[in-house]
Amino acid sequence: xxxxxxxxxxxxxxxxxxxxxxxxxxxxxxxxxxxxxxxxxxxxxxxxxxxxxxxxxxxxxxxxxxxxxxxxxxxxxxxxxxxxxxxxxxxxxxxxxxxxxxxxxxxxxxxxxxxxxxxxxxxxxxxxxxxxxx
Amino acid sequence: xxxxxxxxxxxxxxxxxxxxxxxxxxxxxxxxxxxxxxxxxxxxxxxxxxxxxxxxxxxxxxxxxxxxxxxxxxxxxxxxxxxxxxx
Numbered sequence: 001x002x003x004x005x006x007x008x009x010x011x012x013x014x015x016x017x018x019x020x021x022x023x024x025x026x027x028x029x030x031x032x033x034x035x036x037x038x039x040x041x042x043x044x045x046x047x048x049x050x051x052x053x054x055x056x057x058x059x060x061x062x063x064x065x066x067x068x069x070x071x072x073x074x075x076x077x078x079x080x081x082x083x084x085x086x087x088x089x090x091x092x093x094x095x096x097x098x099x100x101x102x103x104x105x106x107x108x109x110x111x112x113x114x115x116x117x118x119x120x121x122x123x124x125x126x127x128x129x130x131x132x133x134x
Numbered sequence: 135x136x137x138x139x140x141x142x143x144x145x146x147x148x149x150x151x152x153x154x155x156x157x158x159x160x161x162x163x164x165x166x167x168x169x170x171x172x173x174x175x176x177x178x179x180x181x182x183x184x185x186x187x188x189x190x191x192x193x194x195x196x197x198x199x200x201x202x203x204x205x206x207x208x209x210x211x212x213x214x215x216x217x218x219x220x221x
Contacts, residue, residue: 055145062142069176070142080213
């Protein structure tokens with residue numbers, strides 16, 4: 001697992017801290033005591049924390065100070081938990097954010113129906129100009 | 135540059151904002167209502183100043199806070215469960 005800086009010329013060597021086991025999307029991973037969820041996942045090579053609910057575009061750490069909510073995840077069935085601020089605990093079950101179903105179907109025949117009388121008369125007019133129907 | 139995402143919560147790009155301003159000649163507040171920039175999960179805490187800056191640049195509109203429904207970002211969003219308790 002390690003993308004961590006173990007020896008740093010200024011900060012010194014990384015202390016050996018207690019290991020913590022947690023679950024991310026059904027995968028069992030390990031982090032250290034004092035990690036945030038985001039840092040533990042980053043050390044495990046995971047940068048994708050969620051996808052945009054509608055478009056499915058990937059999201060990861062953005063502001064990392066708890067402002068932007070781009071790193072929100074579901075932790076132990078609580079949604080909207082910020083990975084950048086939440087400290088890792090033993091046995092945490094972490095789920096990444098998934099794409100959500102749209103409340104309305106994208107395009108149906110009903111969308112072409114006129115919604116106002118103005119739209120209706122406009123449609124009738126354009127149909128007449130085309131001369132397709134009598 | 136036009137593809138630059140201004141509001142990440144609602145995925146509103148700079149082009150979206152510029153197009154909206156060009157089409158409707160609208161204020162920063164109306165840009166918010168039309169594009170949803172600043173109406174996402176973070177409550178406009180990340181992008182509202184950017185939207186104001188874009189409007190200031192292309193229309194010369196000064197950012198203000200006097201109109202109702204304008205930006206009132208939460209200092210810290212609090213979930214209802216932390217107010218009422220959760221079993």
